[in-house]
Amino acid sequence: MKKFDQVYYRALAILLLMFTGAVLVVNCLTPSKVFSESENRMLQKLPKFSLETLVSGKFTSEFESYLSDQFMERDFWIALKSDADQGMGKKESNGVYIGKDGYLIQKFSPPEKGDLEDKVEAIQAFDNATPGLRKYMMLVPTGAAVLEDKLPPYASGGDEMAYWKKIKDSLLGDIRCFDVYPALEANKEQSIYYKTDHHWTTKGAFLAYRELGEPMGFTPKNEDDFNIRQVTSQFYGSLYSKSGFRHIQPDSIELYYPKTPGTISVDYVDEKQSTDSMYVMDNLAKKDKYTVFFNGNHGLIRITTGNTEGRRLLIVKDSYANSLIPFLTPHFSEIDVIDLRYYDGDVLKLTEDRQIHDILILYNITTFFEDPSIKTLANSVE
Template structure:
């Protein structure tokens, strides 16, 4: 379905929900948008240009999103919000992973004049700040060591399921669970015709589509998914009919939602809260083997009381999972401080 004109309210504006939905509305409803962007990009490529609308065309058919550093004080405000939340939740085990995008892991694919090194700089600033009781889990080394594998889509800003799997393995040691091996899954390619967000945003054409893989446990597991605000439920984390739509990445949980509640068959396990962006969508299925319940919150859309949610759900573990670009750009993260005032 095309995004409709969102209803305006001060609350929606402050949370960032209105601007996000309005951007999607313009993207969906602008007449022949893809045609005009594609025409401009073809002309730019004819002139030898390697960037369009904040997207580089790199080596081996990769489209890579340009990293834009934050304005002065923005990063500090987010760190302060996280610190305030940590101080208000002394009994909560908290973990944080900021995932590098292709701009830094695949820097060798960028055009000669481009640099993706800024992500690492800001990731290190956050890692080296006083995060209190929050354990920072660095995904850089594992992804860097495996960068010859397909860890990122060529036409989309997300990592692949393979990239998410490597990060899941890194989470295990810090979060006190034993991660599964790749041999424990049947890996299936569910589409080979994925043209992602960077393909649409840049307008670059004549690029090969991506494939999407899903990891199915060889020992089947029971999972129930509740989309709380929508009052809908499903018995799978994968919405297979979305593979026929333009944004095929929404095969994972039908895209982003304010609150998703996942119940697994591990009734005696721990309960986990994940505060995240869309990078987490392809990683969460790996975590269902280790927790009895997982509540998933996207602060861009969630306007509830996070502390009350954790108290009611008796949650003792929390994971903050974003890609670095979203973390730097997304103002909703500062709402963590609002939830403890």
């Protein structure tokens, strides 16, 4: 019997080594993915090694993220783990809480030490270099902050608003900061965040648009000025995929069509493509249906409207802005939209070449802290 046990454990060890080796080989031979469509985020690339990054711990941290993001059949393993967690009564998986009323809510992670200060410094440097421009900034709280009553017991919504306050208190100069939390919190019983996705809904974006009106010098439209149409009821978003939680009801997506439509031209500059619509309806047949707005994220989008006497606006943004931008088109003659994660041009030169009058920085709080690209604003003024 003892001899049999030795053979059994030895065979088990060999099988485990073979499996581990096979996984390593497959991972090495499989090209790294840049973007996760299911999670709607950029994946960690293989970090560059240097003695400095090794000593600071940055290389180790980024390499661990790389292994996690690029692991073979990642979505399958996430779903398997989530099913096991749910079976044991757990309410959190892969940084996503399963909350009340079918809400999936992304856990807020505080910024790393010094990161907040670096981003504020980059924004201030850009502000100092553009004294003639009107500048506005809105960091949108996520569902973790606004829908705290939907969180499972003992789960914390984090300190999103505390960090937002730090940014507002640090940003001196000409930048006007918008706090949209009160408007969202007052309407939280409505569907202002998707249940399966990390974005706000079109309704949430509309509420934020209304808050922008008076400070930015335009009269916002009322909801009665739009025909609101549900274009899908089968949207399973990024948090559904990231968490692996199943047995969740899908979301609906609504589009606000002006009752008095104007002319629109949308140019995807890098792709050299043009269209007369801000919506890509074919994407409603895809996994990430939120890309119905502007076909997802792009380095530079240029929108020309029928408002020939309006101002020229530059929006520096993440994907939260995609569902808000259509509301702004009646109030500006041209809107340039850049996503610094994909834009490698000189932002300062763009403002000069395009004779920009207003700049709006619009991110959700989580993306603002997670994404380092906002620091590249400082590169334009060096």
